[in-house]
Amino acid sequence: MRLLLLIAAASDTPSDEDGDVAGEAVGVVRGQLRLQKLDFWVRYPDYLANELMNEYEKAPDEPYLLVLAGDILDSEEPDLRRLPMLRHRFGAFERLDDVLAPLVEKGLVRKSQLVNHERVTEHRYWLTVRGREVADTMLDEAPAVKWYRERTQLVVRLSDGLGGEQLKRRQYLVRDYADTPWNSHIPPITEKARARLAQLRERLTCTPNTASHRAGDDLL
Template structure:
């Protein structure tokens, strides 16, 4: 008899903390238009637009192997920035791809997990405010406002719980990697990986750690060979 596959799940508290740190990292300043139209609460210190964008950023936090693959993509575009390759190596040469992975379902718009349960405690405690832009038949956009209290709690958590430092660094890395890209652009970018795109709807997206490590070895070998070619011969 084949044992069922056990899916590792985060607790509600873990999801809430991770999303608060991610929203803090991704939030941009409130625009004058948002202030003038009173869409933003008075104590807002930042905003993240669209649920799709938040979901796609969260995917790279929850799947370190996919993030490493994306870092290698960026390195191939800019081979004069070996730090990107070093970051990927730091992820793949550790046990992070197993210990830090919390699987997500593949939905019709890509990686998905219902956010309401995880965001509810943040809203209830005055750390976050969320609103929706309604179209004629459906919600057009979800908007998440980080409140002053939310940023204060983030700062306090970082000071009081050093174990959260990984999430702080990782959420910032993910946001910096795709700075300026919207949710649809991130979705399209993640669909470029066949393992992701071929996951049946309703099933959990699987790990790509092994193939990412193979690719890392190839890129590292290529980098070493390229560096050797640029070293001038001794006279």
């Protein structure tokens, strides 16, 4: 469910250059690394909140970013929603074949590889027509899915179309993440993020206006 909604939110429109598979799909996510990094922010709400605070410090006239971070850190979400990931050579990692197998089996997602000189240069994840239909109707059938829909959309908007390598570099800026030993679970940073949030709130002297809230709604 989580990965289907993430692929649906992150998909680009296939182009004619994508070949035959594109004719059977309505969206494509290019790159396993990008999908892994987006999934990390969904699975680690405290790291996502930290990234929202990074964006707020770059644009302090957009206090809605701090509001979104606060909504996460003021709740039990960092503990209840965390799904641990291992740190691999390229950062947060999970073997996607097994996780995606039910989606592939049901015809919701297809996978392909771009090969150059017998070497896989890119993994591609295709959202089928059926996959889009299920992603769009899932909320009606299971209201609990709402959190995942909103969170995957927020993560994709926050990434602003960045590729996997760019997202990896951003995530490695957090020392707890970068210092995690290989094949160990990346630890939470909840208390550090909450302490940072408290400091930023102390520095905040203006009240978010209506326009800022409307801008924040665009991220949800």
